[in-house]
């Protein structure tokens with residue numbers, strides 16, 4: 001064995017890094033839009049229940065597998081299963097899935113960086129023009145933005161776990177909280193803000209049906225960065241005395257709080273300007289929300305707070321979402337990097353170089369899905385729809401394989417690695433956990449209904465998406 005495994009320097013550092021992974025674009029816009037469209041407070045309640053009853057136990061399972069094996073996900077499955085071939089498949093899925101999600105997440109982060117840059121130089125009227133987004137995502141200059149974003153991710157990861165990931169999170173996460181709160185306070189002072197809050201929060205249970213329930217669970221699962229090998233990998237960097245169950249609780253709580261507070265920013269902003277029209281066409285995708293809808297509102301702010309004020313608000317908003325995206329991107333890219341380091345004994349630099357290059361190539365190809373090259377725009381057809389390369393990556397890896405990975409880790413932990421080993425690992429840093437009702441709940445849920453629910457979601461997605 002070479003050098004001892006890298007570790008986070010402190011419990012807070014680990015929690016901020018894991019929360020940095022969890023808090024992402026999904027929290028900032030995905031959640032507020034989903035909640036508003038699907039019953040407001042009613043959705044919120046279901047979402048929160050899913051976070052704590054279903055997702056938290058899975059997060060604890062992932063972290064404990066990482067900490068016990070002290071390996072990347074591929075190595076972890078391998079080691080804890082005694083090298084069984086079929087568990088190798090689960091290991092590979094936990095490496096390939098994050099890489100492919102990193103490809104599409106990078107594409108969106110690059111757009112964010114571009115919008116951030118344009119806001120900082122005061123180009124709000126261009127950003128608010130409905131034609132801009134379509135042109136922007138096909139512009140060759142995008143490549144420059146991509147180089148910048150990849151360089152940032154590279155610089156952070158090259159510093160390693162403590163000096164890179166942890167330092168980055170300690171810098172960006174507090175900044176993110178401050179910007180979020182400052183923006184919320186600002187939008188709450190705008191006209192009609194309270195109408196937006198009301199629209200966001202008033203529960204409408206009549207909107208809740210099976211598809212809303214399943215959307216809430218998928219949103220929660222994605223938001224907590226589960227099924228991507230991330231919590232296994234970050235778990236492999238925490239020390240034996242760390243309290244895994246409590247750390248996971250804090251990460252889940254932070255993530256949910258940020259998602260909730262983001263709604264207090266987005267909805268009042270929407271209502272402050274043209275409330276009736278805006279409420280009616282609340283765009284259905286979070287991507288449309290960030291890149292087409294909100295820039296119009298930032299531009300409209302010029303009337304009340306002037307050009308400089310509006311540019312500052314827009315820049316802060318894009319910086320906020322950009323920080324959220326970068327800490328997530330760093331966490332997801334660390335998974336294949338750790339795998340190359342563990343499995344092939346690559347140095348961190350070499351692993352980053354090889355995978356970084358591959359990431360750029362794949363992301364450039366995926367970026368061509370929006371019109372530049374019809375080969376990628378109309379890549380294949382299934383279920384009667386023509387899909388671009390970007391769509392396929394989202395359909396296959398994000399929508400379908402994530403729940404499958406979640407299902408596999410649950411079965412693995414309870415039935416292959418075994419409950420007693422799982423609990424012994426968790427008890428190490430958390431004496432309060434041993435024999436507690438929470439421990440019994442985690443064991444029971446991870447071994448029974450959680451995998452069943454994830455299996456149903458998996459089957460349903462496959463049926464809906466591909467047939």
Ligand code: PHE
Pocket residue numbers: 021022023024025026027101102105222223224225328329331332
């Ligand atoms: N939790 C992230 C979000 O809400 C999801 C994510 C994590 C995506 C890591 C990519 C990488 O956006």
